[in-house]
Amino acid sequence: MRIAVLGAGSLGTIVGAYLASGGMDVELVDTYQEHVEALNRVGAKVVGTTEFQSPVKAITPEEKSGIYDLVLLLTKQLYNDAVLTELLPFLSEDSVVCSLQNGIPEQKVASIVGDKRVIAGSVEFGATFMEPGVSRLTTEYGQFKKYAFQIGELNGETTERIQRIQSVLELVGGTHISDNLVGTKWSKLLINNAFSGLSAALNGTYGDILDHEVGIESAVHIADETLKVGHANGIHFAQMGGFDLESLELSGEHDIPERIQSFRATMAPSRLLRASMLQDLEKKRKTEIDYINGVVPQMAEGTGLKTPFNDLVVAQVRAAEQSQTVPDFDTNIQAFAGLLKQKVN
Numbered sequence: 508m509r510i511a512v513l514g515a516g517s518l519g520t521i522v523g524a525y526l527a528s529g530g531m532d533v534e535l536v537d538t539y540q541e542h543v544e545a546l547n548r549v550g551a552k553v554v555g556t557t558e559f560q561s562p563v564k565a566i567t568p569e570e571k572s573g574i575y576d577l578v579l580l581l582t583k584q585l586y587n588d589a590v591l592t593e594l595l596p597f598l599s600e601d602s603v604v605c606s607l608q609n610g611i612p613e614q615k616v617a618s619i620v621g622d623k624r625v626i627a628g629s630v631e632f633g634a635t636f637m638e639p640g641v642s643r644l645t646t647e648y649g650q651f652k653k654y655a656f657q658i659g660e661l662n663g664e665t666t667e668r669i670q671r672i673q674s675v676l677e678l679v680g681g682t683h684i685s686d687n688l689v690g691t692k693w694s695k696l697l698i699n700n701a702f703s704g705l706s707a708a709l710n711g712t713y714g715d716i717l718d719h720e721v722g723i724e725s726a727v728h729i730a731d732e733t734l735k736v737g738h739a740n741g742i743h744f745a746q747m748g749g750f751d752l753e754s755l756e757l758s759g760e761h762d763i764p765e766r767i768q769s770f771r772a773t774m775a776p777s778r779l780l781r782a783s784m785l786q787d788l789e790k791k792r793k794t795e796i797d798y799i800n801g802v803v804p805q806m807a808e809g810t811g812l813k814t815p816f817n818d819l820v821v822a823q824v825r826a827a828e829q830s831q832t833v834p835d836f837d838t839n840i841q842a843f844a845g846l847l848k849q850k851v852n
Contacts, residue, residue, distance in 0.1 A: 508675065509574065511536050512596075513590065514581035515546070515565060518607070520577060520642035522679050524551035529678030534575075535565040543567055545640030550628035555634075555643035556651070571597050577672060578604045581629075584612050584798040588602040591619040598624065603668060605658060609699060610798040611692050613661060622661070626669060627688040629657040629695060633682065646826040655680025666729050690745040696802060697733045697744065700817060701726040702774065704800040706782035710824040710834040714778030717771050721751030727766045728816040728850070729800070731757040736803050739810040760850070783822065791831045796824040815846055 510526060512519045515535035523535040523546075535551070537543055546565035553559040568590075575597050582590050591604075598604070598620060601707050606616050607628040619623045631654050632646040644651060656676050660669055663686040676682040702713045705726055709716070716722040734756040737744060744752045749771050755766055758821055784794040803817040819842055 508532065508576045508671075510534070510577045510579065510675070511571070511575040512579045512581060513594070514583075515542070516581065517636040517642045518630055518632075518638075519579070519581045520546070520551050520636070521553050521632075521634055521644060522581070523565075524559060524561040525679040526675070527551070527563045528559075531675065531678065533564070534571075535563055536568055536571065537565065538568060539639070540567065542639040545638075549640055552641045553644055554637065554641060555645055557644055557648040564569075568593060573597065574599045574602065576602055577675065578602065580604055580606045580608060580612075580616065582608070583795055584610060584615070585793060586607050586793060587612060587619070591616060595620065603658050603672065605672065607656075608798075609795060610696055610802055611689070612798065613689070613692075617661075625661060626672065627659055627661060627692060629688065629691050631655055631657060651680045653681040654683070655690060656682040657691050658682060658683045659685040659691075661689065663687060679769060685745070686755055687745050690743045691747075693733075693737050693742045694744045694747050696799065697730050697737075697748070697752055697755075698720075698774075700733050700800045700803065700820070701729045701770070702777070702780070703782035703784060704729065704796070704817070704820040705798065706780070706826070707784035707788060707794060707827075708820045708834060709836045709839050710785060710788075711781075711836050712778065713774060713780045715836065717774060717778060719840065721840050721844045721847060723767050723770060724763060724847055725816055726770060727755070727757070728846075729820065730755045730766075730770075732807075732812070732814045732817050733803050734812065735812055736807045736814065738777050739812060740806055785833075788824070788833050793828055794824055794826075796821055806835055815823055816843070819843065819846060 510533040512523045512535045515537040526533045543565040549607050550560050550562040604620050605626050605628045613627050632651045635643045637643050673682045787794045800817045800820040804814045807814050
């Protein structure tokens with residue numbers, strides 16, 4: 508099996524290292540020339556909760572050749588049109604593209620490469636890019652080896668090819684087949700909407716949101732909007748870490764204190780996290796906001812549902828992108844306070 512890791516950043520470097528060490532024919536594909544050169548010169552190095560290094564083959568996108576049997580898609584959704592169109596000549600009828608991106612990109616990916624080529628995937632471990640050739644694993648190593656990925660066919664069937672890809676990804680870490688992978692990706696979208704989106708819009712850590720009364724109540728409403736829009740589109744949200752995210756849906760304002768308590772308990776281990784979208788803003792880069800919080804208003808079209816809290820997150824992040832500035836917490840939180848006041852009135 509010939510494999511391409513398309514987007515060899517923090518996650519892709521780790522994935523490529525373990526696949527290569529496991530004897531797979533794998534190419535790490537990335538646009539960062541210095542990173543590609545370091546990977547070829549000294550190999551892919553994993554630090555953090557483990558220490559590991561493996562020789563790898565890395566190339567730039569222009570150097571792709573031949574046919575790939577499996578493509579692990581780890582680029583940002585921002586670039587899907589160009590990345591996937593350029594990939595088409597290197598796919599056979601039986602090639603598989605496993606979407607491991609944030610959000611729910613599968614429909615878009617399938618529209619370019621074809622429905623039959625696409626399987627869905629969810630990355631269940633964290634990593635930080637350190638320097639060319641080096642990535643830090645931030646998830647506890649035992650957990651990583653037990654639970655690194657969920658993958659699944661879009662129709663939920665357990666097929667021979669999904670089992671074959673499971674055996675490949677097991678070389679990296681624990682890989683589990685899901686019959687509701689779309690529900691899993693929506694569950695991750697909900698958490699990203701409520702906390703990554705707010706982290707970027709407000710310029711704060713997850714802990715800053717958890718500790719601020721307006722911030723945490725806004726997160727509850729963002730989650731509720733995501734749940735209601737998902738349900739309107741036939742989505743059954745998967746549990747995460749044994750927690751039933753569907754229990755976060757609001758039936759009325761009286762539910763809010765309990766939902767706040769649930770979020771503060773379940774998100775406590777993530778207090779120090781700062782959204783990658785916030786880091787993009789700091790580097791004056793375009794974010795993936797349209798593919799995170801922006802999904803909710805898009806999917807709400809035609810349902811009659813309103814999504815004011817997700818809309819506000821999108822508006823604030825877009826404003827920061829356009830001005831190439833980092834948001835001010837105290838300023839932007841006032842807009843959310845105004846929304847909450849409207850809910851009460």
